[in-house]
Amino acid sequence: MNWLKLQRRRERVDVSDMKKFLIPLALFLGLVAFLAVGLKRDPREIPSPLINKPAPAFSLPTLEGGEPFSPQSLQGKVWMLNVWATWCVACREEHPVLVAFARQNAVPIVGLSYKEIQPQDEANGKLAPEAKLQMARDRSKVWLARHGNPYALSVMDLDGRVGIDYGVYGVPETYVIDRQGVIRYKRVGVVTPALLSEKILPLIRELERS
Amino acid sequence: MSSHLRRVSLGLLGLVLLAHIGLVPAREAALRAEDPVVEARLVAIADELRCLVCQNESLASSHAELAEDLRREVRGLIREGKSDAEVKRFLVDRYGDFVLYRPEVKPLTWALWFGPFALLVLALVVLGRYLRQRRTQVPRVTTLSEADRARAEQLLKD
Numbered sequence: 001m002n003w004l005k006l007q008r009r010r011e012r013v014d015v016s017d018m019k020k021f022l023i024p025l026a027l028f029l030g031l032v033a034f035l036a037v038g039l040k041r042d043p044r045e046i047p048s049p050l051i052n053k054p055a056p057a058f059s060l061p062t063l064e065g066g067e068p069f070s071p072q073s074l075q076g077k078v079w080m081l082n083v084w085a086t087w088c089v090a091c092r093e094e095h096p097v098l099v100a101f102a103r104q105n106a107v108p109i110v111g112l113s114y115k116e117i118q119p120q121d122e123a124n125g126k127l128a129p130e131a132k133l134q135m136a137r138d139r140s141k142v143w144l145a146r147h148g149n150p151y152a153l154s155v156m157d158l159d160g161r162v163g164i165d166y167g168v169y170g171v172p173e174t175y176v177i178d179r180q181g182v183i184r185y186k187r188v189g190v191v192t193p194a195l196l197s198e199k200i201l202p203l204i205r206e207l208e209r210s
Numbered sequence: 211m212s213s214h215l216r217r218v219s220l221g222l223l224g225l226v227l228l229a230h231i232g233l234v235p236a237r238e239a240a241l242r243a244e245d246p247v248v249e250a251r252l253v254a255i256a257d258e259l260r261c262l263v264c265q266n267e268s269l270a271s272s273h274a275e276l277a278e279d280l281r282r283e284v285r286g287l288i289r290e291g292k293s294d295a296e297v298k299r300f301l302v303d304r305y306g307d308f309v310l311y312r313p314e315v316k317p318l319t320w321a322l323w324f325g326p327f328a329l330l331v332l333a334l335v336v337l338g339r340y341l342r343q344r345r346t347q348v349p350r351v352t353t354l355s356e357a358d359r360a361r362a363e364q365l366l367k368d
Contacts, residue, residue, distance in 0.1 A: 043265060049306040119275070160279050167304040169262035169276055 048167055048186040055081075055177045056165035061133060063113060063140050063154035071110075071181060078207045080109045080200075081175040082151070082191075083163065085116050086143040088171040094190040095147045101196055102150035107176075107204055111154030113140055114163050114171050132158055176200060178207045248288045255284060255297050260309050268311065 050056075059070040071081075082098060084091045102109055116136035117127065127135065136156055144151075157163055166175065169188070176185035185203055187195065253270050261272035261280075269277050269284075280301070287297045301309050313319045354362075 046262070046306055046308045049303060115275070160276075161283075164279060164283060164304060167306075169305065 042189075045188060046169075048183075048188075050167055050183045051186060053183055055175070055181050055183050056162070058155075058157075058162045058165065060155035060157055060162060063111070063137055063144075063151075063156060065137075069110070069153060069155050071177070074108065074110070074177070075181055076179050078107050078179060078204055079177050080107050081112055081166075081177060082109055083112045083114045083166070083168050083171050083173040084154075085114050085171055086139050087116070087118055088114075090190050091172045092147065094172050095150070097191055097193055097196065098150040099148035100193075101191075106201065108152040109150050111151035112162065112166075113154050113156050114168060115158065115160045116140060116156065117158060129158075174200075176203055176207070179210075248285055251288050251294070252281060252284055255288075255294055256281060258311050259298070259301060260311055262305055262309065269309075 055071050057071060059068045062069050084095075098109065113136060116139060117132045121127070121135070133156060136158060140154065140156075144154075155162075160168070166173075167186075172190060174185075174187040174191050175183050178184050184207060185200065187200075191200070256270035257268050259269040259280075261267045261269050261274055261277040263274035263276050264272050267274075267277075269280055283300070284297055287300060292300070298310065307313050307319070313322060315323050
């Protein structure tokens with residue numbers, strides 16, 4: 001009888017031992033899950049504070065020449081702003097996707113040529129602003145002729161000031177702007193066909209309905 | 211003789227004072243000569259801001275082109291007479307809280323600021339409970355009744 005008691009006590013001890021074992025295990029698994037999610041996340045993807053804020057106003061010369069462009073002229077339309085440059089390697093990867101998308105005529109895509117003239121272009125001395133603009137236009141036109149032009153028009157942000165207002169920190173970047181001129185979506189990095197069909201296009205449709 | 215000395219010392223004092231008066235505007239002029247001051251404030255502000263291109267570098271130390279552009283903007287804002295808080299707001303409005311190495315204390319960042327302390331308190335509570343529990347348990351485990359001892363001895367003999 002005494003022996004039976006002892007046995008029972010040992011069982012109770014075993015159960016509490018198991019619990020002692022399970023709590024750290026659960027904590028550990030929680031930590032693993034936490035870190036696994038953290039590992040999968042792209043540190044470059046920073047939530048933009050500009051979402052649901054009015055698109056910053058600007059007035060910039062266009063690639064095509066003529067009147068400067070300002071986003072206000074697209075008020076009442078849903079449109080896309082795509083930040084690009086000929087020196088941007090990832091843009092070359094993205095470009096065919098944009099060209100194909102532009103053929104669907106879903107929305108006008110405005111290109112923002114971001115800091116086309118890089119410091120190394122001015123290694124032999126500073127260029128005058130007009131010379132800089134000319135050089136940037138020439139180079140961009142050649143590039144677009146070779147790779148296709150998905151843009152309704154492109155604006156030239158030579159000093160990157162407009163880029164700063166839009167929180168640009170890595171080219172390419174893409175924005176979707178609604179009829180009221182509010183930024184609804186921002187993508188840092190390459191736009192993929194999947195992203196277009198699953199996220200951007202449905203959003204555009206929704207914005208056009210409202 | 212002593213009056214002469216006094217006059218000399220007064221003269222010296224006057225000279226020293228004059229030198230100081232002469233010095234003060236000089237120092238102010240140096241301060242007003244914008245760049246060092248602007249630069250010092252720029253460094254102080256930019257040290258607390260993250261460069262978005264090389265995310266583990268501060269805006270003050272980064273050589274990334276964007277960092278250079280942003281320093282140029284910050285310099286401009288300082289010259290316009292903006293306060294440190296206004297300069298930081300300018301960047302947060304464009305790039306988000308992520309640019310701040312020391313995020314603001316607000317409901318969204320409470321877990322970040324107070325989480326570690328909450329965890330510490332929780333750990334202390336758990337530790338306290340565990341210790342109290344052990345103190346009450348330990349003597350019960352060590353007491354062996356006379357019958358148990360006899361049984362154990364019997365088992366050992368077998």
